[in-house]
Amino acid sequence: METVFSYDRLFNFSYNIFRAMGCSDEHASLASKVLISADARGIDSHGVARLSGYVRLWEVQRINANPQIKIVYETPSTAVVDGDAGLGLVVAPYAMQVAIDKAMQCGTGWVSVKNSNHFGIAGYHAMMALQHDMIGMAMTNASALVAPTFSIERMLGTNPIAVVIPANEQPPFVADFATTTAANGKLEILQRKNADTPLGWVQDVDGNESTDANILKKAGALLPLGSDREHGSHKGYALGSIVDIFSAVLSGASYGPWAPPFPAYVPMPQNMPGDGLGHFFGAMRVDAFRPADEFKQHMDNWISRFRKAKPAPGHEKVLIPGDPEREMQELRIREGIPVVEAVLDDLQKLSQKFNIPL
């Protein structure tokens, strides 16, 4: 059972909820734009499905609806931003803009953020660089759900990385992926279908292979990209660690198993070594390396050559990172965004609580 909503209806509902939390017009609008971009692009786990989660974090005073976001440390090409416990959905675009401004001045800009919260999809923030002919990067640490190679303890989040690269006539290259074999959102989809995961996505509390999509509720763990040592899980573990360190150790946020959990009912870790969640953003002007037109023409050549790579039997064509999400966005802006029943229930409860029509 799904109900289809227009982009505008979901945007407006989200905007009104953020306003009811006390966000400014500007913040409510920006947060909604970031949030609903996830639904539009088909990353349903990171869109309106998270709205009630943000509200609960605000209710327990872990989200500040009126943050004073500011730069607390900087050099010509770097900055640390303190998010003042604001919505990551507004802290992240602020910090990415700082990275872009730095890149305007000295070629590249790199910003590490502390004292923030869940920032939606990494790709949204990284894509802010495109209109300036810059390469954009975004990453974040997150609640610990992932066991390092050879471990049964949850030490890292799904810690996504987005890297976005402009082209000329071709659409941009947009990579945006969790550093685990499968993102948590993939498990949620299987849970709703009562289906099993493939082997290699999760392990149980004792480190055994598992196909239980509910295993995280039983103290199991997600596996780093690569799944097991023989298939390179130490590389996924290293990638997730790099995201954690760039986002949280560089900035002074809380890291590793001490990252603040997203569910408001989960108690905060003891002895947190830093403030809130951390993010990391980068912007590189392509003309800090070669003339922008020349770079973008070569990106067109790169992309069209990879599109024409010989497909494997049973596959129509080779995809470029970002192709599926862009096609989904075109479809959903035109035909609407389907919302599954569990999420609809959630939105209706929010509607009643705040007396805001859905």
Next chain:
Amino acid sequence: METVFSYDRLFNFSYNIFRAMGCSDEHASLASKVLISADARGIDSHGVARLSGYVRLWEVQRINANPQIKIVYETPSTAVVDGDAGLGLVVAPYAMQVAIDKAMQCGTGWVSVKNSNHFGIAGYHAMMALQHDMIGMAMTNASALVAPTFSIERMLGTNPIAVVIPANEQPPFVADFATTTAANGKLEILQRKNADTPLGWVQDVDGNESTDANILKKAGALLPLGSDREHGSHKGYALGSIVDIFSAVLSGASYGPWAPPFPAYVPMPQNMPGDGLGHFFGAMRVDAFRPADEFKQHMDNWISRFRKAKPAPGHEKVLIPGDPEREMQELRIREGIPVVEAVLDDLQKLSQKFNIPL
């Protein structure tokens, strides 16, 4: 059958061969230091085993023993370096030093390199940052051996990424890995043992699963990290692509399936879109984000917490990226470097050709 050599003997032999090729004293020394660091760290595929390959590239005039390496484009935080077809073993340290110098000035430095050749192990170059309390990064594109997800065409190299992060009392975090499930060197080890690969490392010419360690000689391909779509190979494909674009499209080197092949007998691709192989280096001063002592103390805390993560049954402890290579280096500096028979034959032929005692 293995013969054990001291570090110094391998270094001196390599130095004399590079001198015989016409390299300056400084270049021969640096190239040997980079090359033999791979043997010392246990990355046997990238050490002295490659020496005859470099010689063959020099013989067909694809390596220039006396390159005029120079910066051809720059901003305060970026540069493009032209390697003048030199040994990557000397071009890469030059470019990494430029990144470090830029970081001294404005917090971070980012250098893309064109017109280079195979640069040894990425980790060596990234680790140059450590003595300056900087985070170091190094990556390179390489001969196309990897099929993108859904493809049977070899479009990317094993395109490694190294990220190196300083700590205080703990040894540094040193991640250095190919963006494939298994590096080519792992296949070479299995070939020598006449053993099969695990499923998920390679595919045959038609895209079928394979366990043939010789499959690359039969037009098969290495698989991106993740192995198949269900286990996230699109993420490994994206990572390898990012390395290719940062190393070669940003700099003006040759990219994707046009990357120059390492074996000198393989003809150069037609219509190459750039010059030689490309690399990308980064350096970030940690005190461009927070005081260096504070950062390094938190890295100590991060590392010791991850070391203490609860191990899975059958495993003694959780490793930190760089642990195995550091332990290997301590052992091999002390007890010598074993050289397998095939590599020894190769070195003896070089010894005869140049009349240089091994």
